[in-house]
Amino acid sequence: MFLVVLSLLAVCVTAEDPESAVLRLEDVPAAEAFIDSSEVAVIGFFETDDARGYPEFLAAAARMKALSVALCSEKLVWAKYGIASDTISIFRKADLHQEHLNLSEAKKLDADGLVRFMTMNNVRYVTEYNQASAVGLFQSEVKTHVLLLATRGRADSDPLQERFRDLAPKYTGKMLFVLVNGSEKSNARVLEYFGLESRDLPRIGIYDGSSDKQWLMPADEITTERVQSFCDSFLAGELQKQNEPDTPEDKTEL
Known part of the structure; x- marks a missing residue:
């Protein structure tokens, strides 16, 4: 009976103490390994547990279960990442x-x-496109977005997403890969921007935020090779040239 009660108390403490579920990073190798282990890693750099924002950070971390979240008070780690005061990174x-x-x-x-x-x-x-993720996407220094415009529920959606996801790391720092669910009413304007309707999906498009222009990959089977060729054509400047009007020859005054 004593062991049962002790086990129940341990469960209650864990449930009521969100800090116990957050990893603490004690040195630089641990921080590097933590950051390298996830596509997105969040670290709360707090000097003490009494710091402003500490309990709010723990509460937020408990709600963001899909994110890798850690705490760090070790100043050598702070120096490694240029942290000077309590910061969430x-x-x-x-x-x-x-x-x-x-x-x-x-x-x-x-x-x-x-x-x-x-x-x-x-x-x-x-990244799946929605009102919240759009903020981070458009604030990124990487201004070129490769879009998979697909209707959720279609039989070909999952394999397409797998091919799309497998290709994305090849373009790290060059292009952001974005999934647009065409069956969502809130995404109708995205389809309209590319001149598409839901019946036209799935399709692959590129949006360049620097020029505010878009390109649509010709309709056909969406294979890894075709998407990669499409992306490479943009990075090489070939897609942009296809949309440029012919430059008239300079007139020579007589």
Whole structure:
């Protein structure tokens, strides 16, 4: 009976103590391994457990179960990543980006706000497009997005997503791969932008934020080779040339 009661108490403490579920990084190798292990890693750099934003961070971390989250108070690790004061940092592989929220500069700190911060910056090798993820996608320094526009529920959607996901790491830091669910009403404007309707899906498109232009891969079977060729053509500047009007010859004055 004593052992049963002890086990129940242990479960209750774990359930009521969100800190116990968050990994603590004690040195630089541990931090490097943690960041390298996930597409998106979140670290709360807090000097003490009494720091401003600490309980809110733990509450937000408990709600973001799909994200890898850790704590760190070791100053050698802080120095490694250029952290000078209590900060929440997000490390992303897809665009080789680090997003830092300096807590001393935050006007308001609550769990809901930190959940929004983590959600908006949860940019992965393949990011599903929605109102929240759009913020992180468009704020990224990588301005070229490769879109898989597909209707969820179709038999070909899952294999397509697998091919799409397998290809994405090859373009790390160059292109962001985005899944657009064409069956969502909120994504109708994306389809319209590419001149598509739901019956036209699945299709592959490229959007370049720097020029605010788009390209659509010709309709046919979507294979890894075709998508890779399409991406490579953009990076080589060939797609852009196809859309440029012929330049008239300079007139020579007589």
